């Protein structure tokens with residue numbers, strides 16, 4: 001505690017017990033709901049202590065803007081991960097990286113290629129892959145979640161490395177998945193004592209208790225291969241003059257950029273998107289989660305579905321598939337997308353931001369090293385900004401003035417704001433527009449053929465996804481099937 005902060009209390013929060021602090025009160029599942037409930041007692045920000053760790057839950061949009069954006073110079077670090085980050089090498093990934101020069105360079109490269117309008121260079125990839133997805137759902141309507149996963153995996157590897165994912169057991173995808181599993185295993189709370197006793201890093205590998213160093217070495221080797229091999233592919237394609245334009249190829253051509261940096265940032269594109277779990281195991285990506293949420297919402301809200309379909313039909317007369325250029329002419333479809341991002345939990349707690357210096361906020365002392373946990377769920381269901389926040393009402397974004405755009409929240413804040421948000425925004429919108437133009441989404445049936453309501457439950461974790469639910473997807477017409485098939489002719493469909 002510095003002299004400046006002496007006398008300032010810590011922010012409000014539940015009573016802390018000696019040593020354990022709030023450890024026993026910490027929710028195990030869907031913590032965003034408990035933290036939203038606690039908002040009634042403790043307010044817009046809540047101070048918690050779990051053993052030696054200081055936490056600040058941020059429940060309000062205004063506070064998140066004030067701390068994470070306006071004071072981003074000292075609220076932009078990430079939690080320290082000794083085993084995964086420092087020993088295995090995950091600190092090279094943008095999402096995990098400490099707030100240092102490498103990180104700032106990653107963000108600069110990402111902004112140059114996929115930031116804002118630059119992302120439009122990848123619209124042809126978006127159009128191709130998302131139309132292919134329609135064909136895939138016509139072929140395998142019962143395999144929706146898998147197909148959404150494959151879609152997002154294909155788009156991201158195409159954008160990052162100009163690589164086309166093979167239909168089954170793609171070697172790069174398998175490698176990345178193995179790495180993710182090892183990341184999860186190495187960050188599971190309590191699995192590696194070195195996290196609690198950092199000096200253990202210096203124990204020789206052959207001593208009892210030193211085996212974790214061998215694991216770190218092996219898993220770190222896998223991580224290096226997952227960074228190196230897709231990059232080697234790009235260089236090989238460039239040498240043979242057949243590389244597709246991608247983040248990596250564009251940056252390599254730019255010549256003034258450091259190769260190690262490009263490699264790590266390219267890798268970060270697909271690991272950032274998969275929402276590398278900082279505190280919990282994950283099993284989904286944010287874009288997968290957003291699209292799954294959309295399908296569930298369409299089963300639950302047939303009227304909104306019909307209304308968006310009518311809007312699209314009026315524009316296209318059923319004669320062509322909507323494109324990203326049509327977006328401004330389809331305001332209700334846009335509103336359905338915004339409401340799909342707002343309504344359900346996607347990454348409800350974003351990722352923690354660690355502070356690098358002490359601060360005073362509204363008369364409270366915010367200690368250095370505190371982990372700020374932005375409760376995006378609470379912000380996107382705050383009655384101060386959203387009328388009937390628990391209802392699915394796309395109309396809220398058609399009013400004059402519209403309610404707060406959830407894209408100001410769902411992608412996080414400040415220097416850590418999602419660098420892929422432009423791509424995510426266009427990709428999610430396009431998928432929604434294409435699906436509504438060509439498919440009817442409805443209730444699924446049980447074993448006796450009776451229609452059933454879908455289960456509305458969400459997995460717990462850094463990234464939430466709707467749990468398996470029953471649905472039906474059918475092409476809207478013969479003409480829709482024909483349009484989808486014709487649209488594939490331009491591409492080499494896999």
Ligand code: HEM
Pocket residue numbers: 094095096114156268269270271272273286287290346347350351352353410411412413414415416417418419420421423424425428
């Ligand atoms: C609907 C889809 C998506 C959502 C809701 C989303 C949301 C988020 C959120 C909440 C964060 C944490 C921000 C913070 O710490 O304040 C984040 C970080 C990140 N996202 Fe996304 N994201 C999406 C899609 C994507 C895509 C498509 C990409 C890649 C092209 C991407 C790349 C990243 C990366 C690299 C980070 C780490 C940034 C850093 O730590 O500086 N995301 N995203």
